[in-house]
Amino acid sequence: MLDARFVRENIDALKSALQKRGYDRGYDIDLSEFLSLEEERLRLMREAEEMRNKRNVVSEEIGRLKKQKQDAENLIVEMKGVSDRIKEIDETLKGIEEKTGLFLLNIPNIPHESVPVGKDETENVEIRKWGELRVFDFEPLNHWDIAETLDIIDFERGAKIAGARFAVMKGLGARLERALMNFMLDLNTSKGYKEIFPPILVNRESMTGTGQLPKFSEDLFRTVDPEFYLIPTAEVPVTNIYRGEILREDQLPIYYTAYTPCFRREAGSYGKDVRGLIRQHQFNKVELVKFTKPEDSYSELEKLTDDAEDILQKLGLPYRVVALCTGDMGFSSAKTYDIEVWLPGQQRHREISSCSNFEDFQARRANIRFKREGKKGTEFVHTLNGSGLAIGRTVVAILENYQQKDGTVTVPEALRQYMGADIIK
């Protein structure tokens, strides 16, 4: 969320930011209406405060008169009128604040100046590449074909039990899933990230705090009674750990890593990635989350991305890092690097991690602040997160990159102690 005052005072900067994002159309109320509502809001607020002041002063006087057994009937009648007027203004204000609040909640973050301007994913910019693409002396298969032969993933029965976009992991497939969780958590914690295992059902406030609500409710699974939301990423519960809190400067930066299942409706992606493990309603992910001081957040983003890349390097999976352009970046992010792993079965790179700096966008929504030593007042922290990594897609990458001509799959060196096996066969 952007600050109302910031919007009031930086209307042109905001307009150009929205344009770069391709967000310039489709608002319920536009910026100029917002501005006039704000003007009205400030005017009414001042009037109400003035009247409250009057009420406070006179009420005190009434108390004094009554104590002295004097008549205060005139004042009481007068104050009744004042109170009625305050109530009237408050109601109008509430209506206005509902509109302006919703408007602010629906404005995306302003991209950082270093973010390439572009309309969609075709204009993302490759930053670097790592790893040699393996040369196959046979036609590499898709992971779903490999998995079927090895009988380690059962898509049909996943569909029977739950529906499309669900899978059953079996045997060494299930073991691989578990091995990856442990491998990633161990690696991340060895770098100073504290391990967190949070709730995976959360309330509306948490979803609003990180930016999934109110705008993206169609992407979420929800329970009805009582109402909970299934998290689409550990970012939600982990970032909300400090919702509404004021941290001390010396607590920052905070590094957390969390394994959780993730749940996504994938509404609007019909027909995309219908086969295989790439796009599931339920998937496992290990997440990296940081809370930092504002001046550190961009160097922390680089470090966070390095940490995510390191996982792929240790697994020997070739990848590239792209900077998302303004048109492809997520709603809450100020800057995002995607890490895309090479999938020989599909002959293309696929996103396996997304590392973002949200600056104070989430912190403002979730009201996460910190206090500097010896300074008055508080500031919003900066929040960052990135996958470290998406486990299902890592399974895909391992199956496709490490497949052998005979249909078996070599287990990456770093994973063998976790797998208790060298080969999946």
Next chain:
RNA sequence: GGAGGGGUGGCUGAGCGGUUGAAAGCGACGGUCUUGAAAAUCGUUGUAGGGGCAACUCUACCGUGAGUUCGAAUCUCACCCCCUCCGCCA
């Protein structure tokens, strides 16, 4: 699910419907004292919004929301959360 108790400032904990933004204690910070520290002692110590160049000033906030009242931390209702006991249960 049933019965009961409770949610107040960084923490502990008072608080008759009327100078209570909130006693007291602890902690923290600053001063005095001390060679230094401790002890003692004095003082300071919430957040947010509005107005003003500023000193400053006004407003709101005692779980959340609504209500009663000239006036609510204090009364009423609903909801949320926590604790204890019972039941059920991985």
